[in-house]
């Protein structure tokens with residue numbers, strides 16, 4: 001399996017379900033990390049920068065709602081799919097209110113859950129693909145033409161610079177890990193490493209920032225990666 005497979009963190013205290021999810025997701029090519037309670041889930045979410053989190057609501061100690069709120073408070077915007085045994089409308093609303101992206105009611109089929117995981121990815125990719133132009137400060141980016149206009153001057157972007165910038169813009173306000181950038185921009189067959197990303201960010205800053213050494217738009221999120229702010 002590729003080291004850069006999409007990473008899923010599963011937080012679930014029931015061993016049978018946890019193992020079932022680990023096996024089923026692993027078979028689909030996902031790299032799976034597990035946690036058996038909320039505290040451990042939070043820790044692993046910060047450490048492993050997963051692409052998707054599957055979070056059970058009923059957990060010992062912190063419950064799934066609390067974990068989801070804590071993730072969002074810490075600025076971790078990773079899509080969360082909640083597993084709930086409850087079918088009451090209130091519980092679903094509460095899950096979505098705490099920042100979850102989707103929920104699956106137990107008992108669920110593995111096929112359904114995997115379809116939800118894929119759907120989360122698809123929505124992100126679609127959101128990204130819809131961005132054709134974007135303006136901020138005195139900069140206008142045309143992603144289709146791969147150009148940046150700044151103070152009346154048009155500067156060409158390389159394809160990789162365009163893709164990195166589009167990914168960061170589509171996830172603006174969120175820290176995007178270098179691993180995510182590698183997986184999403186370079187894909188799974190690449191000879192690139194995280195240094196390559198840093199070099200592209202340096203180039204992008206020179207093209208879009210007023211002062212590339214004191215960037216205001218492409219920020220370094222220490223220990224996390226990069227974050228675009230408007």
Ligand code: CA
Pocket residue numbers: 012013014056057058059
């Ligand atoms: Ca549980």
